[in-house]
Amino acid sequence: xxxxxxxxxxxxxxxxxxxGLAAGGKEVIQAFKKKISDMCIDVDVDFTCHYxxxxxxxxCARDVLVDVVDGGKSVTYQCIKPEMAERxxxxxxxxxxxxxxxxxxxxYYAFHEKQKKILLADCGTIDPEDIQAxxxxxxxxxxxxxxxxxxxxxxxxxxxxxxxxxxxxxxxxTGLKWETCRRTxxxxxxxxxxxxxxxxxxxxxxxxxxxxxxxxxxxxxxAGYAVGSNHGYIYIRAEYPFAVERLRLAIQQAHEQGYxxxxxxxxxxxxxxxxxxxAGAFVCGEETALIASIEGQRGMPRAKPPFPVHKGLWGKPTxxxxxxxxxxIPYIIRNGAQWYASIGTExxxxxxxxxxxxxxKNTGLIEVPMGMRLGEIIYDIGGxxxxxxxxxxxxxxxxxxxxxxxxLLDTAxxxxxxxxxxxxxxxxxxxxxxxxxxxxxxTKFFLEFTQAESCGKCVPCRIGTKRLLEILERITKGMGRExxxxxxxxxxxxxxxxxxxxxGQTAPNPILSTIKYFRDEYEAxxxxxxxxxxxxxxxxYSILEEFCKGCGACLRACPAGAITGEKxxxxxxxxxxxxxxxxxxxxxxxxxxxxx
Amino acid sequence: MEKTxxxxxxxxxxxxxxxxxxxxxxxxTYGYIPHEAVHxxxxxxxxxxxxxxxxxxxxxxxxxxxxxxxxISVCCGTACHVKGGSKIVERLQRDLNLNSAGETTKDGEITxxxxxxVGACSIAPVVIVNNRVxxxxxxxxxxxxxxxxxxxxxxxxx
Numbered sequence: 001x002x003x004x005x006x007x008x009x010x011x012x013x014x015x016x017x018x019x020g021l022a023a024g025g026k027e028v029i030q031a032f033k034k035k036i037s038d039m040c041i042d043v044d045v046d047f048t049c050h051y052x053x054x055x056x057x058x059x060c061a062r063d064v065l066v067d068v069v070d071g072g073k074s075v076t077y078q079c080i081k082p083e084m085a086e087r088x089x090x091x092x093x094x095x096x097x098x099x100x101x102x103x104x105x106x107x108y109y110a111f112h113e114k115q116k117k118i119l120l121a122d123c124g125t126i127d128p129e130d131i132q133a134x135x136x137x138x139x140x141x142x143x144x145x146x147x148x149x150x151x152x153x154x155x156x157x158x159x160x161x162x163x164x165x166x167x168x169x170x171x172x173x174t175g176l177k178w179e180t181c182r183r184t185x186x187x188x189x190x191x192x193x194x195x196x197x198x199x200x201x202x203x204x205x206x207x208x209x210x211x212x213x214x215x216x217x218x219x220x221x222x223a224g225y226a227v228g229s230n231h232g233y234i235y236i237r238a239e240y241p242f243a244v245e246r247l248r249l250a251i252q253q254a255h256e257q258g259y260x261x262x263x264x265x266x267x268x269x270x271x272x273x274x275x276x277x278x279a280g281a282f283v284c285g286e287e288t289a290l291i292a293s294i295e296g297q298r299g300m301p302r303a304k305p306p307f308p309v310h311k312g313l314w315g316k317p318t319x320x321x322x323x324x325x326x327x328x329i330p331y332i333i334r335n336g337a338q339w340y341a342s343i344g345t346e347x348x349x350x351x352x353x354x355x356x357x358x359x360x361k362n363t364g365l366i367e368v369p370m371g372m373r374l375g376e377i378i379y380d381i382g383g384x385x386x387x388x389x390x391x392x393x394x395x396x397x398x399x400x401x402x403x404x405x406x407x408l409l410d411t412a413x414x415x416x417x418x419x420x421x422x423x424x425x426x427x428x429x430x431x432x433x434x435x436x437x438x439x440x441x442x443t444k445f446f447l448e449f450t451q452a453e454s455c456g457k458c459v460p461c462r463i464g465t466k467r468l469l470e471i472l473e474r475i476t477k478g479m480g481r482e483x484x485x486x487x488x489x490x491x492x493x494x495x496x497x498x499x500x501x502x503x504g505q506t507a508p509n510p511i512l513s514t515i516k517y518f519r520d521e522y523e524a525x526x527x528x529x530x531x532x533x534x535x536x537x538x539x540x541y542s543i544l545e546e547f548c549k550g551c552g553a554c555l556r557a558c559p560a561g562a563i564t565g566e567k568x569x570x571x572x573x574x575x576x577x578x579x580x581x582x583x584x585x586x587x588x589x590x591x592x593x594x595x596x
Numbered sequence: 597m598e599k600t601x602x603x604x605x606x607x608x609x610x611x612x613x614x615x616x617x618x619x620x621x622x623x624x625t626y627g628y629i630p631h632e633a634v635h636x637x638x639x640x641x642x643x644x645x646x647x648x649x650x651x652x653x654x655x656x657x658x659x660x661x662x663x664x665x666x667x668i669s670v671c672c673g674t675a676c677h678v679k680g681g682s683k684i685v686e687r688l689q690r691d692l693n694l695n696s697a698g699e700t701t702k703d704g705e706i707t708x709x710x711x712x713x714v715g716a717c718s719i720a721p722v723v724i725v726n727n728r729v730x731x732x733x734x735x736x737x738x739x740x741x742x743x744x745x746x747x748x749x750x751x752x753x754x
Contacts, residue, residue, distance in 0.1 A: 018716050022729040060718035200673030203715030238620070238657055239714055241727070279616055279655035282712070296613035298654040355717055357675035363718040395674065429717070431674045445677050449712060455654075559690055581686060583735070 017056025055211020057124030123211030168322030199398030219326030397426025402513025461504030673713025
């Protein structure tokens with residue numbers, strides 16, 4: 001049956017966030033456009049259809065996600081590929097019958113049920129390339145509100161009451177930072193948005209910028225008004241070209257609509273924003289290094305005090321806030337400090353966005369109220385571990401954070417509770433590890449990272465991280481010595497105490513937290529065993545006689561020619577030739593390759 | 597070359613602290629930063645060349661040597677690491693006959709790079725071929741991708 005097509009207004013929303021684009025979001029949009037123009041020639045359709053590109057909606061594991069909004073009714077399709085567009089157009093758009101087997105299922109609802117979306121609510125529903133879409137959902141009403149009836153001190157007091165704390169890692173109270181900068185004398189002051197999201201395993205800042213760039217711009221304007229600054233900088237990684245493009249467009253549109261520039265919204269307040277691209281240095285996430293980088297120098301941190309609020313960019317008072325922090329501001333101003341303070345725990349207010357990744361079933365971007373239990377995030381939202389393997393730990397806070405083991409899954413997600421168990425919330429990366437992950441190897445991975453990114457200015461970090469890494473390397477190679485674990489602990493504490501900036505002060509965290517909770521794994525390595533069978537030098541590969549079918553798959557896959565055997569007969573691995581790459585293990589369908 | 601450099605200078609001249617932006621402009625144009633370009637700017641702006649080289653060698657984005665026509669980056673951020681990113685790197689090194697990441701094939705076609713997180717952690721592990729992100733890759737998938745790529749000598753999707 002043909003649906004009544006008169007006056008139907010259909011919107012097709014296609015996710016083109018990071019995940020959506022990689023899964024073919026652009027191609028899906030094109031396919032829809034083409035199919036609709038092809039098919040509407042033959043059938044008598046009288047509906048208007050428009051396409052919306054939307055940012056990340058969180059559930060990247062099921063990309064490409066496509067919403068079809070027909071009248072007031074919205075349904076969501078998952079895992080859509082360009083070739084599926086034809087059927088959706090024919091059956092749903094034209095005839096009005098949604099294709100039930102392609103719709104999102106219970107997992108999708110479970111993924112969202114426990115979340116509380118404030119920042120991400122508009123990400124994924126509004127078109128980030130259209131300023132009007134942001135204005136339609138209440139955007140820029142915050143800046144209009146404060147310009148018409150709030151003094152800068154009112155704004156600061158509002159943010160202080162809300163209890164908002166910085167989302168970049170340290171959790172410093174935002175209102176207090178603004179107040180200090182406001183009280184500092186200075187003819188020129190600066191607002192810097194730190195979008196140098198360098199922590200591996202975190203991508204919320206990127207997603208917020210790509211999905212709702214105007215919320216960050218509005219947050220910066222409000223900050224500017226509060227501290228008395230007319231100049232903003234956004235320092236963003238060059239590794240995020242798409243986010244940079246979105247920001248440029250958003251800034252241009254804000255100028256055209258009179259939200260940036262002189263006399264904003266007809267008031268006596270000027271504000272402008274410039275974009276500065278990072279050049280690939282993790283340490284530039286540290287505020288004094290970031291300032292040096294904007295000034296065109298090597299991005300090396302300096303000793304604090306003086307803090308940037310007193311002496312920042314070009315020696316002027318400067319507030320540096322991270323993307324997620326700034327994105328919270330318009331919502332607090334719009335809905336009131338009391339509303340914001342009612343969410344979360346006593347000392348950690350509001351929501352936090354996490355990048356849930358690793359060995360969890362539902363990977364993606366989530367937003368939860370502070371204080372939720374870690375276990376709820378991993379099992380209820382994340383859906384548990386892939387392949388129903390055993391959960392081992394969750395790594396939080398990137399290279400500055402630590403690993404939280406299974407017995408502490410009851411830990412509440414807030415600044416204080418995480419500190420108590422030896423980790424940090426950090427920027428919000430959560431990498432879930434299962435029984436096949438080696439904790440010593442993961443720790444080595446982080447030290448490789450911090451050692452490579454250490455700027456070299458201070459000795460404890462430059463040499464300390466190098467020595468820590470060397471010890472970890474020899475342990476994972478089976479050449480660890482007695483006393484190495486104690487040495488790691490001692491040296492780790494020293495580096496933590498004496499380094500100049502946050503990078504060095506937190507670099508030993510992965511070591512100290514894994515030794516605390518997984519000391520047995522370190523000890524096993526010293527005895528020449530890797531319990532999770534990850535560390536190459538401690539492994540041997542062999543073929544199990546009872547499972548080998550002689551199919552020859554491993555023989556063909558082996559790049560070293562270490563495997564011999566005739567067809568349909570038992571194959572063998574020559575340990576002298578084997579390079580332990582694991583290709584045979586991955587390719588064998590009969591689980592006949594043993595790794596130990 | 598002089599004309600091109602003059603153009604880059606014009607785009608950035610007015611700002612203080614424009615050194616990094618100038619270098620980014622040079623690299624966008626040439627794909628790397630030629631020594632001649634550094635010396636030219638050093639003279640024009642009256643900034644010692646050592647300051648340029650100091651900045652160039654500090655940031656991982658800048659390259660002092662030409663790179664391949666095509667760039668294959670394997671992400672080895674945390675999420676990609678635990679899902680097998682390093683296996684992909686090992687496999688590509690063998691396939692492309694390179695000793696380590698960062699090298700370019702002899703014919704100058706492909707440079708293999710390791711990057712630390714591109715923010716695509718929920719679809720890990722990812723491989724980026726000339727700015728296109730490929731999700732959920734395995735060593736086998738990547739190997740096939742490169743074979744196809746070499747055969748066609750031009751890059752078109754997976």
